[in-house]
Amino acid sequence: MSDSVQLPRWIDVGALPLLNLLLALVVSGLVVLAIGERPTQVVEILLYGAFGYEEAWGYTLYYTTNFIFTGLAFAVAFHCGLFNIGAEGQAYVGGLGVILAALYLDFLPFPIMLIVAILASAIFGAAWAYIPAYLQARRGSHVVITTIMFNFIASSLMVYLLVNVLRPQGSMTPESEQIAEHLRLPFIHDIAAGLGLEMASSPLNLSFVYALVCSVLVWLFIWHTRWGYAIRTVGANAVAATYAGIEPGRYIIMAMMISGALSAFMALNEVMGVQHRLLIDFTAGYGFVGIAVALMGRNHPFGIFLAALLFGMLYQGGAELSFEIPTISNDMVVVIQGLVILFTGAMEHMFRPRVTRIYTAWHLRRRAQEAA
Amino acid sequence: MHQMHGAGETGAVQPAIELRGIDKRFGAVHANKSIDLKVEKGTIHGIVGENGAGKSTLMSILYGFYQADGGTIHVDGRLCDIKGSEDAIAVGIGMVHQHFMLVEPFTVLENVILGVEGGAILREGVDKARGELKRLEREYALDVNPDAIVGDLSVGLQQRVEILKALYRGAEILILDEPTGVLTPQEADHLFRILETLKQQGKTVVLITHKLREIMAATDNVSVMRQGEMVAHRKTAETSPEELSELMVGRKVLLRLEKGEAAPAATVLEVDNLCVETSQGVRKVKNASFSVRAGEIVGIAGVSGNGQSELLEALGGIRAVTEGQVLLNGQDVTPGRGVDAAELRKRGVAHVPEDRHRMAMVTSFSAKEAAILGYEDDASYQKGLFLNWHAISDATKHLMSEFDVRPNDPDLKAANFSGGNQQKLVLAREIMRDPELLLVGQPTRGVDIGAIEFIHKRIVAMRDAGKAVLLVSVELDEIMSLADRILVMCDGAIIGEVSAADANERVLGLMMAGVDPHEAKAAEGQS
Numbered sequence A: 001m002s003d004s005v006q007l008p009r010w011i012d013v014g015a016l017p018l019l020n021l022l023l024a025l026v027v028s029g030l031v032v033l034a035i036g037e038r039p040t041q042v043v044e045i046l047l048y049g050a051f052g053y054e055e056a057w058g059y060t061l062y063y064t065t066n067f068i069f070t071g072l073a074f075a076v077a078f079h080c081g082l083f084n085i086g087a088e089g090q091a092y093v094g095g096l097g098v099i100l101a102a103l104y105l106d107f108l109p110f111p112i113m114l115i116v117a118i119l120a121s122a123i124f125g126a127a128w129a130y131i132p133a134y135l136q137a138r139r140g141s142h143v144v145i146t147t148i149m150f151n152f153i154a155s156s157l158m159v160y161l162l163v164n165v166l167r168p169q170g171s172m173t174p175e176s177e178q179i180a181e182h183l184r185l186p187f188i189h190d191i192a193a194g195l196g197l198e199m200a201s202s203p204l205n206l207s208f209v210y211a212l213v214c215s216v217l218v219w220l221f222i223w224h225t226r227w228g229y230a231i232r233t234v235g236a237n238a239v240a241a242t243y244a245g246i247e248p249g250r251y252i253i254m255a256m257m258i259s260g261a262l263s264a265f266m267a268l269n270e271v272m273g274v275q276h277r278l279l280i281d282f283t284a285g286y287g288f289v290g291i292a293v294a295l296m297g298r299n300h301p302f303g304i305f306l307a308a309l310l311f312g313m314l315y316q317g318g319a320e321l322s323f324e325i326p327t328i329s330n331d332m333v334v335v336i337q338g339l340v341i342l343f344t345g346a347m348e349h350m351f352r353p354r355v356t357r358i359y360t361a362w363h364l365r366r367r368a369q370e371a372a
Numbered sequence B: 001m002h003q004m005h006g007a008g009e010t011g012a013v014q015p016a017i018e019l020r021g022i023d024k025r026f027g028a029v030h031a032n033k034s035i036d037l038k039v040e041k042g043t044i045h046g047i048v049g050e051n052g053a054g055k056s057t058l059m060s061i062l063y064g065f066y067q068a069d070g071g072t073i074h075v076d077g078r079l080c081d082i083k084g085s086e087d088a089i090a091v092g093i094g095m096v097h098q099h100f101m102l103v104e105p106f107t108v109l110e111n112v113i114l115g116v117e118g119g120a121i122l123r124e125g126v127d128k129a130r131g132e133l134k135r136l137e138r139e140y141a142l143d144v145n146p147d148a149i150v151g152d153l154s155v156g157l158q159q160r161v162e163i164l165k166a167l168y169r170g171a172e173i174l175i176l177d178e179p180t181g182v183l184t185p186q187e188a189d190h191l192f193r194i195l196e197t198l199k200q201q202g203k204t205v206v207l208i209t210h211k212l213r214e215i216m217a218a219t220d221n222v223s224v225m226r227q228g229e230m231v232a233h234r235k236t237a238e239t240s241p242e243e244l245s246e247l248m249v250g251r252k253v254l255l256r257l258e259k260g261e262a263a264p265a266a267t268v269l270e271v272d273n274l275c276v277e278t279s280q281g282v283r284k285v286k287n288a289s290f291s292v293r294a295g296e297i298v299g300i301a302g303v304s305g306n307g308q309s310e311l312l313e314a315l316g317g318i319r320a321v322t323e324g325q326v327l328l329n330g331q332d333v334t335p336g337r338g339v340d341a342a343e344l345r346k347r348g349v350a351h352v353p354e355d356r357h358r359m360a361m362v363t364s365f366s367a368k369e370a371a372i373l374g375y376e377d378d379a380s381y382q383k384g385l386f387l388n389w390h391a392i393s394d395a396t397k398h399l400m401s402e403f404d405v406r407p408n409d410p411d412l413k414a415a416n417f418s419g420g421n422q423q424k425l426v427l428a429r430e431i432m433r434d435p436e437l438l439l440v441g442q443p444t445r446g447v448d449i450g451a452i453e454f455i456h457k458r459i460v461a462m463r464d465a466g467k468a469v470l471l472v473s474v475e476l477d478e479i480m481s482l483a484d485r486i487l488v489m490c491d492g493a494i495i496g497e498v499s500a501a502d503a504n505e506r507v508l509g510l511m512m513a514g515v516d517p518h519e520a521k522a523a524e525g526q527s
Helices: A009-034 A039-051 A054-079 A087-104 A110-139 A143-166 A188-194 A207-224 A226-236 A238-244 A248-264 A266-275 A286-296 A301-324 A330-346 A352-371 B007-012 B055-062 B085-090 B108-113 B122-140 B155-168 B185-200 B212-218 B241-249 B308-315 B341-346 B356-360 B389-402 B419-431 B449-464 B476-482 B505-512 B517-526
Strands: B017-026 B029-039 B044-049 B070-075 B078-080 B093-096 B173-177 B204-209 B221-226 B229-235 B267-277 B283-293 B297-301 B323-328 B349-352 B437-441 B468-472 B485-490 B493-499
Touching (some): A009 A301, A039 A054, A054 A286, A087 A143, A087 A266, A226 A248, A248 A266, A286 A330, B029 B070, B029 B229, B044 B055, B055 B173, B155 B173, B185 B505, B212 B241, B221 B241, B267 B468, B283 B323, B297 B476, B308 B349, B356 B419, B389 B419
Parallel strands (some): B173 B204
């Protein structure tokens, strides 16, 4: 009810997510205890695995790159009131754009290829998002349903293309040919070496920088352009948008296409940066985790960066964990990741009423003391 | 009409309700400051105050929606601890809410027994309820068919179902929260007759309203609230609307707006044979034709839900029209045929919609974001590709100081302004653009008296500056004091026009109920 004061920002975007995270870790700790391991040791290995040495940092940030893209993708659609579950499919199809450009335009010099690949992934991802967006805007088909279905369609389509079209002759594995060496995104450790810095080798590549650039661009777009303003108006109150002459359908399509393009940028990292070819299911669930990243980051690019870093840490530290402690299998790591997603994403508001009540009581007492 | 209870009589009988030192805070807002109130048994007691004065909070505490931070509630002299509405019902308090709590597809009978069905098998409860309802209806002349579907009933009848519900639950004390907001004057009069009957049967009625006319007509005693405090108790017979409004606002207010003669010039808006249908194909506006000239205010009166909202939305470009034509300064601007709200704005049509929260603003936005809604493409708000928030902030400050929006803080969330200040911000946004035509719906709904006066003056100032104004309001007082010509809508059609000079509440009321204007005037002549 109105029986409370507004939470200050540091609680809203800082303390609350941390509290959720803490609870996720406590429950994870109980799970770890139940299989007979020491939770403190697990945390230690997890943190060491994620940040303990130079190479670990590289891996953590490599995962973070994917989460930034898919988190931003979800956030842009979310500001328009849309729940885009289709980042997975949009990224997958975006990968097709990247590989087609890299394989068939391989005569281009790298700087031009970089731009072409960005455009190709954006166009393919946006196009894949356009169909559900159109159906939502003009036909009222719910975007949650259609984007889920489009993930399946994308998956089948890509398998077909990989097996029947992109697979090089004589190869037994359903994957594309390799991208020519000079067209690959440079690794950060190679760039560092070029500058005379010694860095451990890791899959971290130039796309991480691009992810940071995209974060800034999304922030500018959403809060500092009239189109972002229109998108937020549609998301917050479609009736008011119509009143203002902002046609909701137009901005639903715009937001979804931008969302699709951002998802597709994940393929720059995976296809052009790390795998150097198109693999089956290279999206590996990053699109779905992006939802949790965006929710935990309150759909703000800075929050998304922090949340992406957290999930990057969980991915990299988790890999280390299953390697170090044999009883903690890969599935166990997925359980811990799942718990974090559950508490920070799905049950985001669990503590909110209680924290609001405690803060209100504290606030009133302080006010009373000030008055006295 | 006003039967006053002598001092000796009330001394012997315990008051039906006595509140002592009720105190309630919502965060920083002190909604009720140590309120004392005595409501005598068998009287109609009015509580008046501006919006936000704390009337509804006080009644919500009495009905158990909120718990008071301090103070006690006594019903019939006994101390009561009311923790929820069931406790309130148990001590005989019934409430008729401003927004009805009825299940529309159910019959009257089903609605009345909802929650007190009495056992797993409906049959028994239903039979018992039927007998009891018959008795109640006879006793209080409520005139409702128990088997009618509630959704089919008029608003006035639905309200009586709410009253029946309360009586069926054994209410001895009935609280009505702004009961006449949705009624025609005739329906309101009927309601007051019912309340009078209830009083004669020994029931106690608490009437919350901001309409002084109703207080004067219907109540025995009246209490005035201002900014969370109970500022005065009066016997209705011993006070006047002027005194009450002064008490409510804390200063003298103009009840009747002072305005000069209109000087209508060229026709600005011409509406010809306009029809509007909902997406389900229900015809909401039927062949409406009228015009608005520069320098005049044309008012559209009607009971809420008779097509005024749809008409206004169509003219604002939000709703497509199915038939007819709209001309603005002779140019075709029929909405839905390539013309939308943005296009109309560019051509000088400003629109203050009826529903502030649903349509006029995004409440989660800051004031400066709310202040550019509809004008976000304006060149002065851009800096290259980006919005120029400095310029927007300055422009918002200017709007806010021009229209006395408090607090003057462009970064405050729109939801954190009071209703009156939100409305002033919306009006500022639309009026300060100096439009040719101002469409304005319910300009003072949920707005306190001080702000009403201000808003009315600004609308008249628009007219005096030679602009055309189309005003839609369900408040007859507002229409009569602002409009130069009054059109009456009933069931989607404009059934007549009255000049402001000839208008009175009774004629308008009859027309709003669908009576032909000539007959309405004849009926008025006879009475």
